Amino acid sequence: MQSIMIVMFGIIGMLFGWFVYSKFIAEKIFKMDDTFVTPAHELNDGVDFVPTNKVVLWGHHFTSVAGAAPIVGPAIAVYWGWVPAVLWVVIGTIFFAGIHDMGALWASSRHQGKSMGALSETVIGKRTRALFMIVVFLVLLMVNAVFGVVIANSFVANPSAVLPAWAAIAVALVIGQLLKRKVPLVPLCIIGVAILYATIYMGSSMPLALPTEMFGLSDKANWIVILFIYAAVASLLPVWMLLQPRDFINGMQLLVGLILLYGAVFVVMPDITAPAFNTQVVAETPSIIPLLFVTIACGAVSGFHGIVSSGTSSKQLDKETDGRFVGYLGAVGEGALALITLVAVSGVMLAMSPEQWHEIYSHLGAGSVGAFITGGSNLISSGWGISAEVAATLLAVMVVLFAGTTMDSGVRLQRYIIQEWGDIYQLSLLKNSIVATLIAIGCCLLLAFGAGGASGSGGMIIWPLFGSTNQILASLTLLVISVYLIKxxxxxxxxxxxxxxxxxxxxxxxxxxxxxYYQQGNWLLVVLDLIVLVVSVLVMLEAWSVITKYHRTKAVSSSAQ
Structure with missing residues (x-):
């Protein structure tokens, strides 16, 4: 029964955020204006800058920012107890993530679709741009390298997810062509989702797997190579051809998944077996403060969202007021996913007793995606009568498709960053989209195989840095938006x-x-962590200098009058 209380608390809070708080911010603070000519119209090139239906763009934005993180973070952080995790997800969605995502989208659209890195130069100064882009590139490198591993692991562990995951790409390509020819969106959506779910059912009875060893690499390593080849091609295609329709179909698939999960909660009304506050944590567990706030990033607030908002979404905004629907409602959707994840990993559908729950969550980092798939599939099976195997395939495909769309957008964003460096340092070779994409992919594969050997898991080496780096990036994005508002x-x-x-x-x-990291003697992470911390301090000092100078100039101007 406690699960109903959690769900109702989250739903009421997020409805307040959408109908009241976001409306106030959009109209009174950002002052979004339908008459403003967005970059999608001003710079329309048919490839990256493309005016897009706000529902389709929401699908792209939502699935690009979501990835597997709003599942992984909450499914790990529940170890400290479900109460602090639920509070951070709900409050973070309303007052942090929604404003961060919508604000980045609005500020970028007001500056010709510039990325947050480029925008920081306009708003704060040149040095800030160089510093900001270091953090952005590191976050993208971490996300792309690790999500490649996450998808590969999922394909190996859940071969039933392979067919529907790749079928979704074929369906998206067809839908992209039909949308370009002005075929109505609603029937395409219904047909596309129906085909996707048909392949999910087929996949559960027709699993596909690579040979355990091929070309001298394991099946997981081969999947990583295949995924990055795909991501390179996908990132070069016009956004209307694959990125938009694929993300939209994935967004609809997630809505169906959320309806199944939330509906099952109201049908089954499961009890919560996880502790409200875990007093049985193992001795070496880090303090809940501040680690909770970097463990749950996506689903509460995440710097990666600002990269997507200003990197791809702002270039496709048809009307400026669509930014509230795309940005804030995208954050609400992700918060809803994080909230139902907490229910799935906290209730009797995962463990029938508190003792069993503590066995599954024996330490911080236990449970994670596996706990979500197990708890969620049991919940769907009990509530809707769907077989647990099909439900597990559905949720595994959800994780894979989300991680895949994040990789698509992530590689495209890495390409933008490299091309921006080409502009900054007048290196014409880096401005070439194919060269920039190859460099982006090369960096990811170098990290994956150079640091991780033949397993291709090198990205996991720097992943422990992601939480703090990502949240520092979120704070820097909010800082840029704040300075712009002050100006x-x-x-x-x-x-x-x-x-x-x-x-x-x-x-x-x-x-x-x-x-x-210092105590472990992990010098790579020591150096990278130091870089991120120093950069964040320097950006804050630059911003403070700009704000102080602005107020001083304003005061002098007022006294002169």
Whole structure:
């Protein structure tokens, strides 16, 4: 029965965020204007800048930012107890993530679709851009390298997910062509989702797998190579051809998945077996503060969202007011996924007793995606009468498709960053999209195989840095938005307050991790962590200098009048 209370608390909170808080911010603070000519129209090139239906763009944005993170983070953080995890997901979605994502989308669209890195130069200064882009590139490298491993592991562990995952790409290509020819969206959506679910059913009875060894590599390593080849091709295609329709279909698939999961909660009304506050954590478990706030990133607030908002979504915004629907509602969707993940990994559908739950969650990091798939599939099976095997395939495909769309967008965004470096340093070779893509893929594969050997798991080596680095990036994005608002003469407290909290938690977590890496003798992570911490301090000092100078100039101007 406690699960109903959790769900109702989250739904009511997020409805308030959508209907009240986001409306206030969009109209009174950002002052979104339908008459403003968005970059999608001003710079329409049919490849990256393309005016897009807001529902289709929401699908792209939502599935690009979601990935597997709103499942992984909450499924790990519940170890500290479900109460703090639920509070951070709900409050973070309403007052942090929604404003961060919508704000990045709005600020970028007001500056010709510039990425947050390029935008930081316009708003704060040249040095800030160089510093900002270091953090952005590191986050993208981490996400792409690790999500390749996550998908490969899922394919190996759940071969029933292989057929529907690749079938979704074929369906998206067809839908992209039909949308280009003005075929109505609704019937295409229904048909596309129906085909996807038919392949999920087929996949559960027709699993596909690579040979355990091929070309001297394991099946997992071969999947990693195949996935990056696909991501390279996908990132070069026009957004309307694959990225938009695939992400939209995935978004619809997630909506169906959320309906099944939330509906099952109301039917079954499962009890919660996880502790509200876990008092039985093992001795070496890090403190809940600040680690909770970097463990749950996507689903509460995430710097990666700002990269997507300003990297791809802002270039496809048809009307500026669509930014609220795409940005804030995208964050709400992700918060809803994080919330139902917490229910799935906390209830009797995962463990029938508190003792069994503690066996599954024996330490921080246990449970994770496996716990979500097990708990979620049992919940769907009990609520809807669907076989547990089909339900497990459905959820495994959800994880794979989300991680895959994040990889698609992530590689495209890496390409943008490299091309921007070409512009900054006048290196014409880097401006070439094919060269930039090859460099992006090369960096990911170098990390995957250079640091991880033949297993291809090298990205996992720097993944422990992701939490603090990602949240520092979120705070820097909120900082850029705040400085822009101050320059416009508008109130910046709605972005400065969440920025200050996230920065404090993330910086504190980064310092704790730095000590941990030093004690382990992990010098690569020591160096990277130090770089991120120093860069964040320098960006904050640059911003403070700009704000101080702005207020001083304004004061002098006022006294002169």
């Amino acid at each position: 416009l003469g508008r109130s910046a407290k709605y972005t400065l307050i969440p920025m200050s909290f996230v920065l404090l938690m993330a910086f504190f977590a980064g310092v704790i991790k730095l000590q941990e």
